Amino acid sequence: MKRSVFTPVLGLIALALLMLAVPARVWAHGPVSGGASRTDINDLFTILFWISVPVFLLVEGLILYAIIRYRRRRRDEMPEQIEGHGPLELTWTVVSLLIIAVIFVITARFMTTRYQVEADNGEVTPDLTVHVTGYMFNWDYEYFLGAGEETGVKTTRKLTIPANRDVLLEITSTDVQHSFWVPDLAGKVDAIPGYINTMWLNVPEPGLYPGNCAEYCGTLHYDMLIDVEVLEPAAFDAWLADQMASLGRFVPIGTDLTSPLPAGDVARGEQLFGELGCASCHGEQPGVGPALAAMASDARAAEGYTPEAYLRESILVPCAVQATGYNCQIMPSNYGEKLDAQALADIIAYLLSY
Numbered sequence: 001m002k003r004s005v006f007t008p009v010l011g012l013i014a015l016a017l018l019m020l021a022v023p024a025r026v027w028a029h030g031p032v033s034g035g036a037s038r039t040d041i042n043d044l045f046t047i048l049f050w051i052s053v054p055v056f057l058l059v060e061g062l063i064l065y066a067i068i069r070y071r072r073r074r075r076d077e078m079p080e081q082i083e084g085h086g087p088l089e090l091t092w093t094v095v096s097l098l099i100i101a102v103i104f105v106i107t108a109r110f111m112t113t114r115y116q117v118e119a120d121n122g123e124v125t126p127d128l129t130v131h132v133t134g135y136m137f138n139w140d141y142e143y144f145l146g147a148g149e150e151t152g153v154k155t156t157r158k159l160t161i162p163a164n165r166d167v168l169l170e171i172t173s174t175d176v177q178h179s180f181w182v183p184d185l186a187g188k189v190d191a192i193p194g195y196i197n198t199m200w201l202n203v204p205e206p207g208l209y210p211g212n213c214a215e216y217c218g219t220l221h222y223d224m225l226i227d228v229e230v231l232e233p234a235a236f237d238a239w240l241a242d243q244m245a246s247l248g249r250f251v252p253i254g255t256d257l258t259s260p261l262p263a264g265d266v267a268r269g270e271q272l273f274g275e276l277g278c279a280s281c282h283g284e285q286p287g288v289g290p291a292l293a294a295m296a297s298d299a300r301a302a303e304g305y306t307p308e309a310y311l312r313e314s315i316l317v318p319c320a321v322q323a324t325g326y327n328c329q330i331m332p333s334n335y336g337e338k339l340d341a342q343a344l345a346d347i348i349a350y351l352l353s354y
Contacts, residue, residue, distance in 0.1 A: 041187050044110050051103060117200045126168035126200075128161060134171070134178035134191035134213065136330055137220040137288075138277035143240065153243040156338065157277045158227040162236035163206045169199040176218065182211030182228050190215060203230045218330075219288050223280045253344050254336045255316050261308070261341050264349025272347055276338065281330070288330055290323055296354040298323070311348045315339075 070079045131142040143153040147168075161167045171180050173191040180199065181188035189199045203209070211226035231239060273279060281289035290298065295314075299307035313320050318331035339347070 040110070044107070047106060048103060051099065055099065120198065120200065124166065127165040129168045129170065130159065130161070132159070132169050132171040132180060132191070134173040134180065134217075134224075135175050135332060136218050137213075137224040137280045138332075139180070139224070139226060143243075151240065151244055152247045153240060154338070157225070157275055158229055160229045160231060160236065160239060161201065161203065162233045163203050163230050165202065165233060167201045167203075169201065171197045171199060177215050178213045178217050178224065179215035180211070180226065181214035182209050182226055184209045185211075185228065188214040203228075206230045206232050206235075220280050251340050252337050253316065253339050253341050256336075257309070257313055257316065259341065261312075261345040261348070264342075264345035264347070266346075266349045266353050268343075269346035269348070269350025269353075272339075272343055273350055276335070278347075289326055292351065293354045296352055299352065307352055308348055311351055312344065315344065315347065 072079050125147050127146070129144040129147055131144070133140045133142075138157060139159070141155045141159045143151045143155075145151060169180070169189075171189050171191045172195060173193045175193065177193070178191040179188045180191055185201055185203060186199060189197045191197070207230055209228040209230065211228065213221055213224035213226075215221075217224065282292055282295065284293075285291055286294065295311070296307070299305070299310040299314075302310040305313070310321075314323075316336045318333055319328040322328050
């Protein structure tokens with residue numbers, strides 16, 4: 001079939017649309033002084049879906065028609081050869097261009113009038129700013145008052161925010177591309193290494209809002225979950241004050257492999273194991289990391305180590321010993337900054353309970 005004269009033009013249009021789709025700074029969004037809610041995004045999806053349905057049916061119908069109409073009916077028969085059809089090529093080129101133009105206008109109007117929040121104009125100071133960091137296969141959160149007053153509070157897996165307050169999320173990644181998505185609150189925002197994207201939230205109702213990574217990022221992508229806990233403002237203030245007060249008692253263990261540890265608590269260790277997202281890689285069955293029973297067995301059989309020392313080194317300096325068949329670089333190397341001596345002892349006690 002002859003090449004359409006419109007092919008170069010369509011290529012340039014596609015390139016221009018691609019450039020528009022990747023702005024220098026991704027718009028923040030969320031239900032803060034405007035911004036697209038889940039209903040808004042679903043409405044846009046519905047419009048685009050019903051534009052796509054007749055196009056899909058027409059294309060598939062023409063394919064089936066061509067298969068049946070121009071099929072070879074006898075072994076020695078040569079099907080009709082069609083070199084080209086100028087009016088038909090012109091028609092589908094123009095119609096395709098019109099469909100793309102309509103979709104572009106609808107989406108562009110939505111992006112500029114509904115998707116971008118007024119808070120993103122730089123004139124609104126958030127009540128709370130949270131640095132969100134994605135990594136395989138978990139999320140870390142660091143809390144700041146206003147636009148940047150440090151609290152020192154950091155959490156893993158669960159994000160806690162106040163209801164009816166403006167919250168700015170600054171989202172990035174330390175390894176591959178992830179995507180922060182809590183369907184009941186706002187659309188997804190990509191977490192890209194070396195780049196910060198933003199999301200504004202103002203959630204009217206307290207509760208627990210589940211989400212997950214929406215960009216395939218590896219074997220345990222399915223288990224890279226998000227829990228957003230929204231508290232009444234007074235309850236959030238009390239939670240944050242308690243977290244800040246506990247910082248004075250918190251001394252990170254770092255990479256200390258020699259100082260004596262206190263007695264560990266198995267139940268508390270199990271709780272920490274879940275809160276830190278360790279179960280994403282280490283479960284009852286082998287996964288990205290060794291299974292729980294295998295870790296305990298390896299610790300007891302390790303030459304030159306006590307079981308406690310083996311697990312301690314594996315947690316704080318994960319690549320000091322490479323477990324056969326596993327990639328130690330997937331294991332986060334910053335657990336020493338998240339754990340104090342007691343927390344580390346609790347996790348070790350839990351692991352050795354297997």
